[in-house]
Amino acid sequence: MQIFNNPQELQQYVLSQKRKGQLFSLVPTMGFLHKGHISLMHQAKVYANNVIVSIFVNPTQFAPNEDLDKYPRDFEGDEKKCKDAGVDIIFYPSNESIYPADYQTFVNVEKVSQNLCGASRPHHFQGVTTVVAKLFNICLPDYAFFGEKDFQQLTVIKRMTKDLNFPIEIIPVPTFREDDGLAMSSRNKYLKGKEREDALVLYKSIKRVSELFSRGERNVSLLLSEAQKIISSTPLAYIDYIKIVDIETMNDVDFITKDSLFALAVKIGSTRLIDNCKLLLTKGEKDV
Amino acid sequence: MQIFNNPQELQQYVLSQKRKGQLFSLVPTMGFLHKGHISLMHQAKVYANNVIVSIFVNPTQFAPNEDLDKYPRDFEGDEKKCKDAGVDIIFYPSNESIYPADYQTFVNVEKVSQNLCGASRPHHFQGVTTVVAKLFNICLPDYAFFGEKDFQQLTVIKRMTKDLNFPIEIIPVPTFREDDGLAMSSRNKYLKGKEREDALVLYKSIKRVSELFSRGERNVSLLLSEAQKIISSTPLAYIDYIKIVDIETMNDVDFITKDSLFALAVKIGSTRLIDNCKLLLTKGEKDV
Numbered sequence: 001m002q003i004f005n006n007p008q009e010l011q012q013y014v015l016s017q018k019r020k021g022q023l024f025s026l027v028p029t030m031g032f033l034h035k036g037h038i039s040l041m042h043q044a045k046v047y048a049n050n051v052i053v054s055i056f057v058n059p060t061q062f063a064p065n066e067d068l069d070k071y072p073r074d075f076e077g078d079e080k081k082c083k084d085a086g087v088d089i090i091f092y093p094s095n096e097s098i099y100p101a102d103y104q105t106f107v108n109v110e111k112v113s114q115n116l117c118g119a120s121r122p123h124h125f126q127g128v129t130t131v132v133a134k135l136f137n138i139c140l141p142d143y144a145f146f147g148e149k150d151f152q153q154l155t156v157i158k159r160m161t162k163d164l165n166f167p168i169e170i171i172p173v174p175t176f177r178e179d180d181g182l183a184m185s186s187r188n189k190y191l192k193g194k195e196r197e198d199a200l201v202l203y204k205s206i207k208r209v210s211e212l213f214s215r216g217e218r219n220v221s222l223l224l225s226e227a228q229k230i231i232s233s234t235p236l237a238y239i240d241y242i243k244i245v246d247i248e249t250m251n252d253v254d255f256i257t258k259d260s261l262f263a264l265a266v267k268i269g270s271t272r273l274i275d276n277c278k279l280l281l282t283k284g285e286k287d288v
Numbered sequence: 289m290q291i292f293n294n295p296q297e298l299q300q301y302v303l304s305q306k307r308k309g310q311l312f313s314l315v316p317t318m319g320f321l322h323k324g325h326i327s328l329m330h331q332a333k334v335y336a337n338n339v340i341v342s343i344f345v346n347p348t349q350f351a352p353n354e355d356l357d358k359y360p361r362d363f364e365g366d367e368k369k370c371k372d373a374g375v376d377i378i379f380y381p382s383n384e385s386i387y388p389a390d391y392q393t394f395v396n397v398e399k400v401s402q403n404l405c406g407a408s409r410p411h412h413f414q415g416v417t418t419v420v421a422k423l424f425n426i427c428l429p430d431y432a433f434f435g436e437k438d439f440q441q442l443t444v445i446k447r448m449t450k451d452l453n454f455p456i457e458i459i460p461v462p463t464f465r466e467d468d469g470l471a472m473s474s475r476n477k478y479l480k481g482k483e484r485e486d487a488l489v490l491y492k493s494i495k496r497v498s499e500l501f502s503r504g505e506r507n508v509s510l511l512l513s514e515a516q517k518i519i520s521s522t523p524l525a526y527i528d529y530i531k532i533v534d535i536e537t538m539n540d541v542d543f544i545t546k547d548s549l550f551a552l553a554v555k556i557g558s559t560r561l562i563d564n565c566k567l568l569l570t571k572g573e574k575d576v
Contacts, residue, residue: 011455019309104399105417105451110392129393130452137453163393164418165425167299 001083003090007098007138010091014052014140023048026141028132031055032072033081036176036184040145041085043173047143053082054091054135056098061127072189091139098134107133109156109163112250116152116263117274120240128153129160136166144168149175149183151261151276152250175275177203183275190271198234199268202275205230205242209262213279218256220244231266240265240272247278256281289371291378295386295426298379302340302428311336314429316420319343320360321369324464324472328433329373331461335431341370342379342423344386349415360477379427386422395421397444397451400538404440404551405562408528416441417448424454432456437463437471439549439564440538463563465491471563478559486522487556490563493518493530497550501567506544508532519554528553528560535566544569 004010014024025044029037037053044051055078062068075092082090106126113125136144144161146154158170176184181203182196191199205227212223224242231237242264246253253260256279263276292298302312313332317325325341332339343366350356363380370378394414401413424432432449434442446458464472469491470484479487493515500511512530519525530552534541541548544567551564 007453011453015455018307021307102399103451105395105397105448107452108394108396110394111390112392134451134453137455140455160393163391163422164395165295165299165422167303167425167428 001079001087001090003079003092005092005094005097007091007093007134010052010089011138011140014138017050018140022050024050024052024139024141024143026135026139026144027051027053027087028135028144028146029053029055030057030071030186031078032074032186032189033078034176034184034186034188036147036149036173038081038085039176040147040173041082041087043171044143044145045086047169047171048141050088051086052089052091052139052141053087054093054139056091056093056131056135058098058127058131059095060099060130061124063121063123066121067187067190072186091135098131106130107160107164109159112152112159113156115245115250115252116241116243117265118152118156120265125153125156129156132157133160133164133166136161136168141168143171145171145173147175148172149185149275151263155248155250181207183273185273187271187273191268195236195268195271198236199271199273201231201234201237201268202264202266202273205264206262206275206277209244210277210279213256213262220252220254220256223262227262227264231264234268236269238267240267242266244279247280259286289367289375289378291367291380293380293382293385295379295381295422298340298377299426299428305338306428310338312338312340312427312429312431314423314427314432315339315341315375316423316432316434317341317343318345318359318474319366320362320474320477321366322464322472322474322476324435324437324461326369326373327464328435328461329370329375331459332431332433333374335457335459336429338376339374340377340379340427340429341375342381342427344379344381344419344423346386346415346419347383348387348418349412351409351411354409355475355478358478360474379423386419394418395448395452397447400440400447401444403533403538403540404529404531405553406440406444408553413441413444417444420445421448421452421454424449424456429456431459433459433461435463436460437473437563439551443536443538469495471561473561475559475561479556483524483556483559486524487559487561489519489522489525489556490552490554490561493552494550494563494565497532498565498567501544501550508540508542508544511550515550515552519552522556524557526555528555530554532567535568 025048107129247259260279265274313336395417535547548567553562
């Protein structure tokens with residue numbers, strides 16, 4: 001396994017390999033790797049012989065009041081996990097090499113980034129799309145892997161990739177969960193004492209909404225009020241948003257007549273967690 | 289010479305050639321090709337065996353009040369000129385294939401795009417950077433060629449290429465002029481009757497400013513007032529801007545202490561023309 005810190009050196013290396021016909025997979029991460037990331041790496045290896053994992057806590061996707069400084073980091077642990085997962089290259093750049101002095105170019109995806117996390121975190125997706133565009137150009141992958149836990153992020157990146165014609169296939173990977181259902185996230189590390197159990201309200205509300213949906217419920221306010229009840233039962237849980245949106249446009253819907261997404265962001269104490277589940281119509285319903 | 293209309297087909301073709309080690313040059317144009325474009329094509333062939341010329345009148349870089357609809361077009365003439373210049377591929381896409389329904393991603397270069405044409409044409413450079421990012425990803429060139437006539441555009445694109453880490457070398461090509469000094473531009477076609485002669489005020493003011501600069505004049509208001517005198521002598525010439533800026537940042541300067549650019553935009557009747565010249569300090573001056 002090779003480790004690259006310098007963007008230009010990695011780019012030159014990948015270019016030279018691609019001229020020989022080699023294929024590359026990219027798994028962009030902010031490090032502090034968990035089993036969700038590992039499942040992305042395993043997928044990545046299925047698609048291409050060369051797997052690059054980038055580890056970069058991207059400052060432009062954090063607002064000043066957010067957790068950039070305390071975001072958990074453990075490069076040595078990450079290195080070992082990558083090696084064990086069969087990763088070929090770690091890209092671990094400095095902030096200065098990604099955003100040199102006088103940096104001034106940003107990529108914006110206008111519509112699908114507005115709702116959900118985009119509404120709660122106004123500049124978040126501009127930071128995400130900008131750094132992912134840069135990672136795409138540095139690592140020049142044929143395939144790039146993103147977890148469905150950050151479903152809106154996946155949607156925004158798919159949109160950017162298509163709109164800007166990046167020659168890259170975006171592969172979504174299902175959310176990886178703890179045994180009790182909590183979605184894997186580096187931020188789970190913040191949960192202290194009872195908060196870990198309280199955090200299960202996200203998964204419980206997902207299960208409840210899924211179940212009602214599969215029994216035929218299509219009324220969004222009814223589905224959301226059921227989820228809200230579950231979350232309200234935990235005094236320490238504060239709802240940032242809880243929504244059902246069109247799975248393509250990320251726009252709110254009142255009644256589910258297209259494939260949709262139930263998505264929520266909930267603060268457990270001071271830790272903001274997100275989760276989601278797809279609400280896919282049956283073939284019969286779609287044909288109507 | 290091959291002609292591609294479909295972005296995906298061209299991208300797949302280039303990818304397959306690059307896997308065999310082939311190199312590509314790109315000359316992005318809006319068509320109605322003149323000798324300036326041809327000189328870009330000749331340069332392009334020096335750098336790579338495969339030259340792609342894109343011909344696309346990009347709607348997103350025109351404001352509603354501008355000349356998108358009447359912008360001159362002549363695909364058959366362009367095709368012949370490309371063939372004669374040894375071009376390998378023309379990329380001639382439809383608007384719909386570049387901006388499909390629900391298109392929503394834009395690239396912004398924030399600082400160097402603010403002054404000069406960016407001030408006169410507020411969304412112009414967002415349109416330029418977005419379409420050039422797309423052309424870069426579709427055509428995947430190793431080298432891309434831009435004329436110095438649009439010096440700010442060249443600066444904005446160099447900045448985008450560096451900031452977003454495109455693996456592409458941007459090659460500037462000197463302005464190509466008519467025998468009397470008028471900078472080649474597809475918009476020169478708009479000039480009617482006496483306007484063609486009036487249009488020489490741009491070149492005359494450049495010559496005057498260059499001459500004073502080379503004699504040691506560094507005071508910007510003095511240099512600009514000399515240029516202004518020349519332009520004011522022509523009743524049909526209306527100054528949009530006339531400026532001296534830092535050649536790197538594109539910011540106004542009062543006194544020339546760094547390499548600078550004299551740039552102007554002048555309307556001759558209803559035709560807006562731009563031109564510029566570099567004001568480069570002597571080595572001795574720089575060392576001070």
